[in-house]
């Protein structure tokens with residue numbers, strides 16, 4: 396038996412050390428938390444997607460009394476971007492979250508379903524998507540969704556069909 400080690404590299408830095416463009420997108424994700432409809436969890440998440448043409452689409456989590464009917468901030472932003480600009484690759488995605496006590500200290504991390512959707516964005520446009528996960532203590536900057544989802548499942552895995 397062979398043991399395989401999978402390593403990923405993530406940058407962690409204060410928000411001020413990010414590029415101007417990155418800081419702007421992080422701020423847009425923070426602002427987007429105000430649009431969250433989190434009546435049940437009271438966990439307000441915002442996301443901002445930067446497209447190749449420079450446009451930004453924001454998203455915020457939308458909850459529902461029938462729990463599975465709601466959707467995470469990341470996916471509302473990504474799907475809105477793709478529904479409106481299907482020809483534009485995604486360059487960057489920032490995520491922020493707060494509770495009634497304020498913004499989170501540690502970086503917010505996306506759920507598994509959102510990671511899968513983010514991965515498909517990279518696959519669809521054949522371009523890495525930079526991810527910025529905001530926390531007051533610092534930001535995780537990840538150069539590709541693949542780093543968030545090792546051993547991932549993409550369309551190519553289904554090539555045995557026919």
Ligand SMILES: [Zn+2]
Nearest residue numbers: 467505506509
């Ligand atoms: Zn999610």
